[in-house]
Every structure is written in structure tokens, then in C-alpha cells.
Amino acid sequence: MTHDELQQAAQEHLLLHFSKQSIDDLLVLERGEGPYVFDTKGNKYVDALSSLFCSQLGYSYGEEIGAAVASQLSTLAFNTNWGTAHPPSIELAAKLAEVAPGDLNRVFFTSGGSEAVEAAWKLCREHFLAIGQPRRKKAIARHIAYHGVTLGALSFTGVPKFKEPFAPAPIDVTHVSNTNMFRGGPDGGRVTDEDAFTATLLAEMEDAIVAAGPDEVALIIAEPVQNAGGCLVAPRGYWKGLRALADKYGALLMADEVIAGCGRLGEWVASGREGITVDLVSLAKGLTSAYAPMGAVLARDGVVAPIVETGAVFRHGITFGGHPLAATVALKNMEIFERDGVLENVRELTPYLAERLSTLLELPIVGDVRGDGFFWAMELVKDEDDTRFDQAERDKLLRGFLPGRLREAGVIARADDRGDAVLQIAPPLISDKAVLDDIVARLRDVLGDAGVHMDVGSAAAGVA
Numbered sequence: 001m002t003h004d005e006l007q008q009a010a011q012e013h014l015l016l017h018f019s020k021q022s023i024d025d026l027l028v029l030e031r032g033e034g035p036y037v038f039d040t041k042g043n044k045y046v047d048a049l050s051s052l053f054c055s056q057l058g059y060s061y062g063e064e065i066g067a068a069v070a071s072q073l074s075t076l077a078f079n080t081n082w083g084t085a086h087p088p089s090i091e092l093a094a095k096l097a098e099v100a101p102g103d104l105n106r107v108f109f110t111s112g113g114s115e116a117v118e119a120a121w122k123l124c125r126e127h128f129l130a131i132g133q134p135r136r137k138k139a140i141a142r143h144i145a146y147h148g149v150t151l152g153a154l155s156f157t158g159v160p161k162f163k164e165p166f167a168p169a170p171i172d173v174t175h176v177s178n179t180n181m182f183r184g185g186p187d188g189g190r191v192t193d194e195d196a197f198t199a200t201l202l203a204e205m206e207d208a209i210v211a212a213g214p215d216e217v218a219l220i221i222a223e224p225v226q227n228a229g230g231c232l233v234a235p236r237g238y239w240k241g242l243r244a245l246a247d248k249y250g251a252l253l254m255a256d257e258v259i260a261g262c263g264r265l266g267e268w269v270a271s272g273r274e275g276i277t278v279d280l281v282s283l284a285k286g287l288t289s290a291y292a293p294m295g296a297v298l299a300r301d302g303v304v305a306p307i308v309e310t311g312a313v314f315r316h317g318i319t320f321g322g323h324p325l326a327a328t329v330a331l332k333n334m335e336i337f338e339r340d341g342v343l344e345n346v347r348e349l350t351p352y353l354a355e356r357l358s359t360l361l362e363l364p365i366v367g368d369v370r371g372d373g374f375f376w377a378m379e380l381v382k383d384e385d386d387t388r389f390d391q392a393e394r395d396k397l398l399r400g401f402l403p404g405r406l407r408e409a410g411v412i413a414r415a416d417d418r419g420d421a422v423l424q425i426a427p428p429l430i431s432d433k434a435v436l437d438d439i440v441a442r443l444r445d446v447l448g449d450a451g452v453h454m455d456v457g458s459a460a461a462g463v464a
């Protein structure tokens with residue numbers, strides 16, 4: 001199809017995810033190369049969002065990964081992991097257990113992130129049924145967190161506007177404060193005492209467990225760095241505190257690492273950096289660097305042992321979970337990570353990216369720059385007191401101005417206001433300094449213009 005035919009056919013036939021269904025001039029990307037993508041008019045963009053936090057390797061490994069896939073498909077195109085299995089899923093499970101911290105040794109495969117979250121919940125429930133604690137049916141999650149939107153996963157998601165049309169949620173989940181250090185201080189401003197903030201958050205978490213009924217809570221679920229709300233980094237001691245609370249009240253602790261895992265923060269399993277082992281981990285997106293769709297749940301030996309010992313059946317299955325094609329891609333992805341030093345690249349360049357992005361604070365519209373690894377958000381504010389934009393202003397900025405201006409600047413980034421107004425980036429993990437510099441330079445132009453457009457500070461103030 002030509003560019004115009006694609007636009008027409010998309011309008012008539014393609015239902016877009018999380019989008020208005022009539023988009024004039026839909027961005028249709030048809031080709032990728034390294035960290036760049038190209039649209040059907042031949043325009044080039046630096047993909048500073050890795051296709052929604054997925055394309056860890058960027059776009060130039062298709063031939064190599066394709067050769068591995070071709071070999072697998074001509075050997076065995078498909079078999080399930082229901083009662084039978086096949087070499088790629090077994091080898092991938094073993095490889096993930098090898099790179100995961102502690103005794104996160106058991107792996108269940110899915111086709112994506114929401115399915116991984118729901119499979120983790122069912123594993124958690126089966127665990128408590130097997131140890132004779134059937135009353136544990138509740139969970140604690142955090143405000144504004146996104147854990148997927150299939151009906152089960154939607155229970156954990158803390159974004160009211162996504163939940164309300166489909167209420168009531170099937171799982172009883174209490175939502176508590178997230179780790180917003182920019183707005184979580186006692187007066188609603190920046191946190192100045194990190195340890196006190198941690199203590200306040202953990203006290204709230206404990207209150208929520210007690211209120212729900214300590215013998216009824218099965219799971220605490222959180223992301224190592226929360227995406228929705230804009231890369232909310234946990235304060236010092238927070239995860240150790242969650243671990244202690246889960247242990248104290250007999251609940252399981254889960255890290256949803258659909259974004260944070262698979263190298264985005266420089267580790268396969270990012271929660272391991274906190275000096276603890278969680279009981280359950282969900283992975284997806286970067287597990288295959290998006291060369292195929294796949295998700296996974298990692299579980300500790302102790303979570304699965306009672307199910308094995310009682311001879312119980314895990315009453316859950318997904319036909320394509322652990323598909324040989326996807327498992328082959330994931331294995332190849334892990335091999336390339338090791339060979340090309342992808343985790344090392346993220347670790348080495350994180351301080352550099354942090355420093356470059358912090359220069360954007362010179363722009364009056366940028367109130368905060370936060371994140372970790374290759375996962376960052378700029379919170380956009382109205383004035384030097386960090387006043388929030390109201391709804392009409394957010395519409396004008398995030399939905400009116402930024403999408404077109406970002407496109408014009410040749411950079412793909414995410415303007416989001418599920419929490420406060422942020423612009424987010426998550427570059428491919430193979431990006432070098434030159435790519436990161438290029439991204440920051442383009443963001444500087446766009447955000448400088450955004451400040452002028454929104455009349456923040458004096459016109460074009462701070463634009464170097």
C-alpha cells in the first residue's frame with residue numbers, strides 16, 4: 001500500500017490501542033535502523049521511547065535474530081508448555097533463572113505483560129491454597145501505577161479513568177501512595193528527608209495491610225521505578241521495607257518489571273539492586289527486545305514448592321505462552337546482550353544521561369528530571385513554584401502542542417499525564433553518547449518552544 005492508501009485503510013479498519021479512533025495523519029512507521037525509525041514518507045525519527053519501552057536492541061538485529069527463528073521454525077514451529085514442552089522454552093527458563101537474583105528459579109511464560117501480571121496473581125493464589133491459607137485474596141498496589149488493562153491486571157492498575165468504565169474489579173486491591181519524591185514532601189513539595197519519606201510510605205503500607213486484614217493479604221505489587229506518574233524512583237530503604245512487611249504479614253512481594261527489567265535499569269531483574277529478592281517478578285516488553293511478543297513470570301522456589309509438594313495442578317495456561325519462536329528470540333536477545341555488553345552500556349552511560357538531562361532544568365517549563373538507567377521523565381510545570389498545569393492547559397500542551405512538535409523535531413518521546421504532566425524517554429539500550437546527546441538536544445528545542453507556547457517564564461528563557 002502507498003502512504004495514502006495506508007492512511008485510508010487505517011481509518012477504515014484498524015482499531016488503535018489507547019487512542020482516539022480518528023487520527024488525521026497517523027504516524028505509520030515502516031522501517032528501523034539502530035535507534036532510528038522511518039515513516040512512510042521517509043522521515044527519520046530517533047526512537048527515544050524504544051517503541052513503548054520494548055526495543056532494547058534497537059532495530060538492526062533483525063537478520064541475526066531472523067536466522068535463529070528460521071532455524072527453529074524449520075525444526076519445530078510450535079508446541080505448547082501444557083504438559084509437554086520444547087527445548088527453547090526450557091533453555092530460556094534456565095537462562096532467566098541464571099541471571100535472576102536469589103532463588104527466582106521457576107519461570108512461567110506468557111504472551112505479554114498483562115498476562116504475566118495475571119499469571120503471577122494466580123500463582124500467588126495457588127501458593128496460598130496449597131499452604132492452607134485460602135483467605136488470602138487481597139492485594140496492595142500503588143496509586144497511578146499501570147500493571148496492564150486486561151480485567152484481572154486492571155485490578156492492580158491504579159489509574160481511575162482506566163478502571164471506572166469496567167468496574168467492579170475482580171480482585172480486591174487497596175492502592176497506597178507511590179514514591180513521588182517531587183510532590184511527596186509534607187507540604188506537597190519536593191521530598192527533602194528521604195529516610196522520613198520512606199518511613200511514611202512504609203507506615204501507610206502497613207496500615208493498608210492491617211486494614212485489609214493481615215491474614216487476607218496475598219500480594220504487594222510495585223514497580224522498581226514506577227512508570228505512570230513519570231519514572232518515580234523509590235527512596236532509599238523502601239524495597240527492603242516492603243520485603244520486611246511482606247515477611248511480617250506472610251504476604252508475597254512482587255516486582256512488576258515489565259518496563260524496569262530486561263536491562264532498562266542496567267539489570268535483567270532490577271529489584272535485585274535493592275539488596276532483596278522478591279517472590280515474583282513479571283517481565284515482558286524487553287525480554288525479546290520486541291522482536292517477538294513474550295512475557296514471563298519468575299517465581300522463587302519457595303512460592304512454587306508447596307504447589308509441587310501437594311501435587312496440585314497450576315490451574316492456568318496460555319496456548320502461546322513460551323512459543324518456540326518467541327523463546328528463540330528471547331534466547332538470542334540474551335546472547336546479544338552478553339556479547340555486545342548491553343547491560344554494561346546502560347550502567348556506564350546512566351550518569352552521563354542523567355547529567356545531560358539535568359541541563360533541561362534550565363528551561364522554566366521543566367520542574368523535575370527523574371529516573372534511572374535509560375528510563376527518564378521531565379515533569380512539566382507552569383512556573384518556578386512548580387505549579388501544576390490545569391486540565392485545559394494539559395490538553396493544550398500534551399495533546400495539542402507536544403505530539404506535533406516532537407514529530408517535527410524528529411524524536412519519539414511520550415507526553416503523559418496519567419499522573420502529573422511529564423515527557424518521558426527510554427532510549428534503546430544500545431544508544432551511545434552521540435545518540436543520547438542528539439535526543440537531549442532535540443528535547444531542549446521542543447521543551448523550549450513548549451515553554452513559549454504555554455507562556456511559562458519569560459519567552460524562550462533558558463534556551464541555550
Ligand SMILES: Cc1ncc(COP(=O)(O)O)c(C=O)c1O
Nearest residue numbers: 112113114146147148256258259
Ligand atoms: C509495569 C507494567 N506492567 C504491565 C504492563 C502490561 O503489559 P502489556 O501491555 O504487554 O500487556 C505494562 C505495559 O505497559 C507495564 O508497563
